[in-house]
Amino acid sequence: MGYESVINSQADEGILGSMEQTLLGGRYQVVRRLGSGGFSRTFLVIDIHLPNHPRCVIKQLKVQDKDTGTLDMARRLFDTEAQVLYQLGNHPQIPALMAHFEEDQEFYLAQEYIEGSRLNRQIEEGKPWSETRVVLLLQEVLEILSFVHRQQVIHRDIKPSNLIRRHRDGKLVLIDFGAVKQVTSSPLLDAETGATNITVAIGTHGYMPNEQYAGKPRFSSDVYAVGILGIRALTGLHPQKLEEDPITSEIAWRQHAPAVSSSLAAVLDKMVRYDFRDRYPTAQEALEALQNLPNPLHGLVGTQIYQTWMKGANGRGPTFPGDENDTAVGPAETSEPTAFADDQDSTSLFPVDLAYSSGKGTAPPPAASSALDFQPFPRRRSLVLGSLLGIVGTGLVFWRSGLTIALELNGAEPAIPFQASAVPVLTTDLGILLPPEEKAAFLTRQGDRLRHQGRYPDALATYDEAVKSQSDYAAAHLGRCRTLIALKRPIEAITACDDALAYSTYYPEAVRSKGNAEEQRGRLLAALALYESTNNLMPAMFEAWLDRGRVLQKLGRSAEAIAAVDQAIARNRESAEAWTVRGQATWTLKRYDQAIIAAEKALQIDPNYGPAKELREQARQTLGR
Structure with a gap:
């Protein structure tokens, strides 16, 4: 075709x-x-x-x-x-x-519609990123891609222009899963190899591995593209400008980033191996390798500081394919944007290198391969510090409890930090370096992780810190709302959701969460109205349709509940709760066969889901089956 x-x-x-x-x-x-x-x-x-x-x-x-x-x-x-x-x-x-x-x-x-700035506005030709910045980028992309791979989908076009830094919460959004790619090929996957059965090479030059050129992508083909993305950011070179080893066909990139730690370089090398069998098989394995790097700070202390990147790259807002003033990023990239906006304000969390000043110009400090690789200067040339210092000689260093820094006083070389005790965790150390806008975004992400781990008091405290840093950061207020719901404090949760909505006029997630709080209070009609509003604002949100169906069933409006929960199931068939609510509603309407089928589907998804087990037991006692 x-x-x-x-x-x-x-x-x-x-x-x-x-x-x-x-x-x-x-x-x-x-x-x-x-x-x-x-x-x-x-x-x-x-x-x-x-x-x-x-x-x-x-x-x-x-x-x-x-x-x-x-x-x-x-x-x-x-x-x-x-x-x-x-x-x-x-x-x-x-x-x-x-x-x-x-x-x-x-x-x-x-x-x-995603309001944000495409990543190719920040990854500029000739402007290498710091190691910390690259690791944080790779982790965020791989976290999204791990979900994609679990759905048995290969993206096949990971590149900077297909990643958008969303304005609302500073998170990356992965775009361009365009159905057009599947229209030109079969979408079926080989269950053993993870390869799609296609005959056409789809992707972008420079980010496509050998097997993808042959029309046989694997999950590891996406891993290759993410590795290339990291190498591009680390070297400041477009992938088409990187040479290959004439014997092994491996990418020769390390000479363009001589200060990179050996541990990160090893991970990147494995991500971009020529033979797909030598790479990490999926994004999850690559993510775990990054998370297990020996130094969680990756040279952060004493070499980098975070700043707010306002109004996109070079003070400009996001651009679109064909814009005359788009940031030059090397050889042209084919781009098919699927969801982005032209809001002129862009605030993103990006670390930048801290310049080391001396009479002979600037030079970055050598990177350490791990926390244990930091080496002190000889005692006569170094000063052990236990507090925050300003510029002394050639270096600027930071201190936080438990960290000891060695500083070159008069020599031509920059300071080399070393580790005298445990490296402070990334979340703690970044807190002293971020400006208010970025600190709020960073702390909100940490709060989200704590909340997903069920550590609700810690999550709430982290969100509170985010709000203290920037009182109008809507995502932090939403995090507080959701955490307070988990802590069974619905009145406070409603206030937090109202705060989120006050600072973000379009925030369907906050509308839905406020509905959850109202439902927890027993105000079912108020909750229903909020769920209906969420359905109107974002029809694709599966959870809001399920919420609506659940409340309608509680109100005794079972026929309407079935209609709502069917909308939820159409968007996510793997929800045990959705099938159970459907079963409860059909049982109320005496459609017993449908109720039993729904309960069985719920138990296939989650054999231990209590409400589904209760419904099936009710059917056995009432109907004798």
Whole structure:
């Protein structure tokens, strides 16, 4: 099947003019074109059927060959891929797929609109990142990609322009799972190898490993791309400028980052091995390797400090493919943006190297391969410090309890920090280095991790610190709300959610969480109204549909509960609670066979789910089966 490879800009403008007069899918009004790729056009639209006309992104996929057989195959594969995207959209750092439809033999995806700045605005040619900055980036990308791989999906196009730093909470969002890639190939996976059965090479030059060029990507192909992303940031060189070893075909990159620690270099080397069998098999294994690096600070103390990166790279806001003032990033990258915005304010958490000043210019300190590799100067040339010092001679160092620093006083070389006791944990040490805006974002992420671990008092204290740092940081208030709900303090939770909504006008997650608090208080009608509002604001949010169904069942409105929970199941079929609520509602309506089927499905997902076991036992006692 063929696709348009080039979209004429003049024709685009004419099409856009006509599209602005038409409602796509009967509900989406085109505002403007965002970008064009080899297979698609992307538009910013508003949904006129929902209150407040929320914005979203429409990707139009064009099929050049429109004979019946080709269209039928495209339609089948498109629908299959859309189901995958619905499932992936349940992750908070992947844009939710809100709708997919066909109109006039064209295919359309409606996706969540992400306000943020693309990562290729920060990864600039000739400007290497520090090691700490690279490790934090790799960990965040691999955390998202681990989820993708668990869903048996290979992204196949990891690169800077497909990562967006979201303005709302500073988190990275992975985009461009475009169904167009699956339309041109089979989406089926080999259960043993993890490879997709495809015959067309899909991806971006420089980020594609050998097997992907051959049309046989594995999960480790994505690991390769993430490794290349790290090497690009670490060296400041576009991957197409990196040479290969003529004998082994391995990428020769270390000479461009001579200060990199041996431990991180070893991980990156394994991520980008020429033979896919020598790489980490999935993102999860690569993530674990990064998390097990011997020095959790990766040279942070004494060499780096965090700053706020305002208004995108070089003071500019995010840009889109084709923008004349887009930041130069080396050889052109094919990009098919799926969800991004043009908000001119961009605040992201990025560390930058602290310049070491001397009469002979600046020079970065040598990086240590691990905490145990830090070596002190001879006693006559060093000074052991136990407090925070300013600039002395050639170096600036930081101190926190338990850390001892060696400082070169008069020599030409920069200071080399060494470890006299345990390295302080990353969360603690970064707290003294971050400005207020970035400290709030960093602490909120730490609070999220603590909350997910069930450490609610610690999480609440961390969110409180984030709010102290920046009182209008909406994500921190939302974290407080969710934690207070877990602690069974719903009145305080409602106040926290109201604070989040006061600082962020569009925050469906906060609306839903406020509904959870109202439900916990027993105010079911108030909770229902909030869940319905969340459904309108973000139709793709599975949890809000489930909440709505659960409350409707509590209110005795079982038929409506089934309709709501069916919406939840359509977005996530692997929820034991959703199937159980459906079973309870059908049982109330005396649809006993349906209730039993729903209970069995719930127990297949979670054999120990109590409410489902109770429903099945009720069926046995009442019906004798």
